[in-house]
Every structure is written in C-alpha cells, then in structure tokens.
Amino acid sequence: SKATVSVLNCIGSRLDVRMAHQTTMLLRMSALVYAAAALAADEAYPGPSPFPKTHVPPAVAVMPATPTFAKPPRPNVVFFFGDDIGYGDLGAFGNPTSGTPHLDAMAAEGAKLTQYYSAASICTPSRGSLMTGRNFVRLGMYPGVLSPLSNSGLALNETTVATKLRGVGYRTAMIGKWHLGTREYHPTHHGYDEYYGTPMTQNECYSNLIAPGSTHKADGRFGPCPWFNGTSDTPTWQSPGVFPHDPNATDMVNVDEFYDASAGGFVRRAVADRTPFFLYFASHHTHAPQFAACQSDVAQCASKRGLFGDSLGLLDRSVGRMHTLLADLGVAENTLTIFSADNGGSLQWGLLGGTNGDLRCGKGTLFEGGVRVPTMVRWPGVVVPNTAVAALTSSLDWMPTFAALTGYPLDGDRSYDGWDMSARLFTAAGQAGAGAAGRRDRFFYHSSDLHDGALVAVRLGAWKLHFLTSGSHCKPTFPDAMCYSAGKDWRSEGGLLFNVEQDVSEVLPYANTTAEYKQWAPVLWEMAHEYASSWRAPPSRTALGISKERFPCCNECEPMPTCCACNRTAPVFT
Numbered sequence: 001s002k003a004t005v006s007v008l009n010c011i012g013s014r015l016d017v018r019m020a021h022q023t024t025m026l027l028r029m030s031a032l033v034y035a036a037a038a039l040a041a042d043e044a045y046p047g048p049s050p051f052p053k054t055h056v057p058p059a060v061a062v063m064p065a066t067p068t069f070a071k072p073p074r075p076n077v078v079f080f081f082g083d084d085i086g087y088g089d090l091g092a093f094g095n096p097t098s099g100t101p102h103l104d105a106m107a108a109e110g111a112k113l114t115q116y117y118s119a120a121s122i123c124t125p126s127r128g129s130l131m132t133g134r135n136f137v138r139l140g141m142y143p144g145v146l147s148p149l150s151n152s153g154l155a156l157n158e159t160t161v162a163t164k165l166r167g168v169g170y171r172t173a174m175i176g177k178w179h180l181g182t183r184e185y186h187p188t189h190h191g192y193d194e195y196y197g198t199p200m201t202q203n204e205c206y207s208n209l210i211a212p213g214s215t216h217k218a219d220g221r222f223g224p225c226p227w228f229n230g231t232s233d234t235p236t237w238q239s240p241g242v243f244p245h246d247p248n249a250t251d252m253v254n255v256d257e258f259y260d261a262s263a264g265g266f267v268r269r270a271v272a273d274r275t276p277f278f279l280y281f282a283s284h285h286t287h288a289p290q291f292a293a294c295q296s297d298v299a300q301c302a303s304k305r306g307l308f309g310d311s312l313g314l315l316d317r318s319v320g321r322m323h324t325l326l327a328d329l330g331v332a333e334n335t336l337t338i339f340s341a342d343n344g345g346s347l348q349w350g351l352l353g354g355t356n357g358d359l360r361c362g363k364g365t366l367f368e369g370g371v372r373v374p375t376m377v378r379w380p381g382v383v384v385p386n387t388a389v390a391a392l393t394s395s396l397d398w399m400p401t402f403a404a405l406t407g408y409p410l411d412g413d414r415s416y417d418g419w420d421m422s423a424r425l426f427t428a429a430g431q432a433g434a435g436a437a438g439r440r441d442r443f444f445y446h447s448s449d450l451h452d453g454a455l456v457a458v459r460l461g462a463w464k465l466h467f468l469t470s471g472s473h474c475k476p477t478f479p480d481a482m483c484y485s486a487g488k489d490w491r492s493e494g495g496l497l498f499n500v501e502q503d504v505s506e507v508l509p510y511a512n513t514t515a516e517y518k519q520w521a522p523v524l525w526e527m528a529h530e531y532a533s534s535w536r537a538p539p540s541r542t543a544l545g546i547s548k549e550r551f552p553c554c555n556e557c558e559p560m561p562t563c564c565a566c567n568r569t570a571p572v573f574t
Contacts (some may be wrong), residue, residue, distance in 0.1 A: 044453035046294045046467035046491055055457035055529060057460070062400050063410065068422045072407035074084035076270075076335040076381065077165075078279045078326075078469025079398075080319055081130070081159070083177060083201075083287035085374065086345025089312065093354070095479030097304040099313050102320030103376070106339060110386040111425070118343050118444050119417075121363055121370035121472070123179050123201070124542065125448045126342040126395065127282070131160040131180070131190070133399025133410075135417040137446050137453035140541035144448065146181055147505045148222065149546035149561075150201045154183015161399055162191030165278045165409040171264040174256030175259050176282040177201065180348040182552050186233035192280075195233075196262035197255075198225045202284050202291065207250040210296060211289035223561030224567045225250045226552035227568070229262075234495065235373075235554040237568030250566045252291040255284070256314045260321050270410060271329045276406075281322075285315040288349045307442050308352050323378075335380045336405070336426075340395065342372040345472035347483055360506045361483035364472025366445040366457050367506055377425060386430050388422070392459075397421045415535065417444075444531060453537050462501035463516075465493050465524035497521050507524060557574065 087093060091100045092107035119129030124145035127196055131154065136142060139158060146153060154160075162172040174187045178199035182250040187195040202209055205225035226235035228248065229474035239249040270277035283293075296299035303309025319339065326332040333456030345354025346363040356362045356369035363370055377383055377395070396418035403410055404422035423428040424438040445457035449472060456468040470487035478484055490496045497517050510517040551561030 001135050004175060014277060015288050028096070034058055036159050044536070045450075045452070045456070046495075046525070046531075046532070047527055049522060050486065050494070051525060052166045054526050054529045056523055059442060062416050062418065063403065063420050064226075064423070064439070068404045068420065068427060072405055073382075073426075074168075074276055075208070075382075075404070076277050076279075076331060077405075078267075078322060078335060078337045079281065080315070080322075080339045081127075081176075081280065081282040082339070082341040083282075083284055084188070084343065084354055084363055085286055085312070086354040086356035086362060087340035087359050087369065087372055087374055088355040088378070089286070089345060090374050092376070099305075099309060099310070101314040102316045102323065102567050103339060106319060106323070106337065106378050107376050107379065110337075110376055110383045110385065111389050111431075112186075113377065113389045113391075113393050115376040115390055115392050116340065116371050116373060116375035117316050118341065118371050118448070119390070119447045120367055121343045122448050123177075123287075123342050128154050128158075128180050128341075129156045129417070130395040131162070131391050131396065133416045133418045134158070134163070134414065135191035135444070135446060136448065137199055137536070137537045138415065138417070140538045141180075142446075142448055142453035142537070142540055142542060143451055144542050146179060146542055147546060148182055148204050148552065149548060149550050150542065150544070151179065151183025151550060152541040152544040155528075155541065156184070158190075159411055160191045161402055162187075162278060162280065163404060164399070165402065166191050168192065168408045169276060169405070170405055171266075171270045171277045172280075173263075173276045173277070174280045175263050177284050177342060178282065183233065186228075186232060188233050194230055194266060195228050196230070196266075197259060200225075200226055201287055202252060203289055209250045209252045209289055209291050211291055223551045223553065225566045226554065226564065227258075228552075235552050235564075235566065238554050238564040239567075240562060240565055245427050248565075252309075252535050253293055253295065255355050256318060257289070259283070260318050261320060263318070264325055267325060268329065271331055276505040281318065283315045283318065284533055286311045286354060288346065290352060306351065308354065318345075333379075334381070336382075337378040338376070338398075340375040343371060344369045344373060347478055352476075358505050361471065361480065362473065363469065364449070364474075365483060366447065367468075367469070367482070368500060369506060370472075371445065379426065382426055384397075387431065389438075391421075391424055392443060393421055393425075393438065393441060394418060394440065397440060401425070410416070442527065444528075451540075453540075454548075455528055455532045456565055458524050459500065459522075460524055460527060462499050463520040464498050464500045464506075465521060466496040466498075467525075467528070469496065495521055495525060496523070 005381040027111045075520040091098045118126045120126040123139040128139045128141040129136045172192045174192045175192040176197045216521045224238045229236040241249040243249040243251040246523045290311035301310045320470045344356045359369035361367040361369045400420040447456045457466045471484035474484040498506045548560045553564040554566035557563035
C-alpha cells in the first residue's frame, strides 16, 4: 500500500510508518473528503484530487522556441557547491556574524538568487539532479544516499553537464565530494577529464579528523580516505595511519590547500591552451563533522561562529582565491561563477549544523529550510552587480541553461525537469525586468526518504501545498516538532496550503474556508496529480545493497577496506 512509507527520523534512521486515514476536521463539504489514505497499487501519490476538475496552467517548454543567443557566448564556468549550507549562513544572505568576505563580494559583484531550490533535501539525490537536470527519482537516486560501500551509483547511461560540455569542446574537472558512486561510477566515467579529492563525506572514511561526529577509524566499516589526483579512477594515495604520525596519511585540516592548488592548476592549463573550461568544486564544507585549524581547540577558532564558522571560512577562501586567479589570468569577464549548496543546514547538529534563517526546518525535510539554498551568480560585464533575482530557479535548471550558453543539444530520448533560465539571468532585457518571472513557475517537492520517492508537496507561483510533512535530521529538543516528527498525511484535510512569498516561514496555513484556499488548493492538487501520473519511478539504485569491496582502494589487499595503503608522492600537505 502507498500508505506504508519509509521515513527518516531526526537522527537519520529509517522507520516504517503506516499513515492512518486522517479525520476531516477542516473539511465541511463532502466533496472535499478524501475517502481513504491508501491508494490503489497503480496510483501515484498524492492520488486524484478530491476537488472538482479544474484548469492547470501549462508549463512552458524546457527550451524556448527562439534561442536566447543567436551565437552562444560559451563562457568558462566555475561552479562552487557547498555541503549543508543553510539559507541564513552567509553574510550576503543576512547572517551578521559569518565571516564570508569573498562570498559577500561575489554577491556584490553579481546577483543573488533568492528563490532557488535544490532538487532534494539531502546529498546524493541533490547532486545527481544537479549533474543531469533530471529529478532524482527519475535517476533512481532514492531513498536516502549512497555510501562509499554502495553497489550502485549514478547510472552510466545518464548524461551529465560535464559530458555535454566536453562534447562541445570544454575541458572539465571536478574537485571534492562526488557522492554518486565509486569505481565504475567515478567522476571520470561521467564526463570529467580530471578529478581531485575524496568522493565521500568526511565521516565516511577515516583520517585525523577529530571534530564532533567524526568516525575516525569507524570500527573497520570504512577505510582510510582515498585521494584521487588526476585522470585515474584508482586512488593516488591512502594510509591507515593518522597524520602527522604517518606522513602518508591525510591531514584533513589542510585538504583545502590541495583542492585550491588542484583547481588553480586546472584553470591555468586550460587558459594556457585557450580552451574553455568547466570546473565543479564540490566542497566538504560545512557538513558535520567540520574541519579547520581549530578543530582540536574550538576556543582558538577565528570566527564568531566557532568551528562551523572557520569551516565556512575555508570555503569562502577558496572562492576568493579563484576569483583572484581568474582576474590575474585575464579571463574573469569570460567566466561565469556560480555558488550554491546541496541542501539546507542540518538541525541535528545544533550550532554546528548551520542556520536556515527564517525558513522552516532544514536538511531532510521539504519545508523551505530543507531545499531553498543561498545561491549567487557572477559574470563581470554580463550580470548586473549587487542585484537580487526573485524568480523561481532551481539546480535542475543548469542543464538547459548551460545548453543555451554553450550550444550543446539536450538529449531527445529523456525528460528534463529544468528550464532554460539564460534569458532571465544573463541578458540585459531579462535583468532589467522584462520577463521578470523567468520561465519556471512551479516546483515539485519529492521525498528522498520515502520508499518510492513520492511527490509530497508542490508549488505554483507563490502557492505551496503540502500533502505529507515529516521531520528529519533534527533532535527532539528542537522547539518546532514539525522538524523532527515522524510524519503526517494531510490529504484527508485537503492539504496544507501556504503562500511562501508572504509567509516564508510556513507557519500560517490557509484554512479551507478562505477564498485563497478555494482558489489555489484545487489547482495545486490537480497539477500534482497530472505530473505524478505522467511517469513512473524506475527501481531504486540506492537500495541495491553495500559491499566492503566497493570502497575505493589503491591496492588489492585484505581485509577490505581497512587494509588500503599506498604512499603518496605529491602533493604533500604542509
């Protein structure tokens, strides 16, 4: 039954919860009563609308009939992607104590996207969607996330933005956290010419990381952090020891030096060869456990926000170093820089989890705090400085937007879930307000926790309707129970309706007796049903099990994965 779902509770463990039929306390008209919470086996959640049939405004095509550019401008692209960074974590988005001068400068030199959605509220699915422009459920990236032991990854027949850009002459590289599979699913098998870093979250391998939440040696479940350094899908070095006692081990505190040096080297080589480039810099910051120079003595942290702030400061430094390099190389005006994050801040970690500002809840939930993330674009001479874009935008939009900017074709044999936003973001008319709403007018909120990736909320314009809410990544001491509760099915009450432009905190739902509810709830439910019924999710790829042999290892040895060990030759962290 669709009434049986698997959800994550506040510490991330899965529970099977049977969603009981809710009484119709709010609905007084029998036509609005949803007769049963359970759906037929072939019926997609949330099921048929209980309201009379109504008209749903049609969505526009993914790409406009007339291309935005007669000749694609083909900028270089540098995409910085933070980890668990909340809407309220950056100075440019209102945080008074975050030390993010380079990110704040990026906002001043470019535009903030104030209604930008990540495609999912946790790591793996959000990254898969960013890479492909496709909803993570279409990719089979549900429920939950991949681990470095997973038997699967992002399917090799999925086309990434890196593959597309490489196909039109770009040089491509990735830095940092991949989280979309190991071995045959490595970044170099998904369109990247070069890859530098370790592909997992820092608590999924062991090092000298000692911050709260670190697995350290993890009782043998995970191996030593594997480090990749170029074109190979085999780690360049690993060590079961701990830095500095073992000089071949990983010093997580200085890993950003390696990342920044690798990013700089890639850009310099591409510029020297006069080749356009795409750099995807997926930082480990600020996912817990954080790492920074003060991890062993938080009293010594430089930021007013402690260890979290110093971790965020290292990502900020990377952005600043890149912008300085682009200026020094004379390519800043031909380079689009993007900053965003995979999902909102994690309430589970308290002060070490980030802040989502005025948005409700956070990581793992589909309240705004879980998926609306701070995002900025910078392109000197193209993007008007110090501006804010209030149009709906999403990580799903970059695949078609890059197509407009660089000239690659979208694949005709698959469905995309984004829209080309190039006219709104990168033309003078679009930035001046012509077509200010952009081409995206809706967003579909899929659960990354449910066993079938169900559609549990939708947005059209300013209006958002929840069919099911559940908490996640949050301790039960948090003052808002909606952020940690196991789940509530709202369908029998007609859904939970908010105007998220007037009530960004989602605390003032509209009663079903209001004119606004009567106008918008039927439209939103009908839109949800039309969309959910138009396709079916493929089998889950995250549920294909794990194996210790999947952990990236630089040598053949036993017992896996703790035995992995290869001395490094370069670079050496100092």
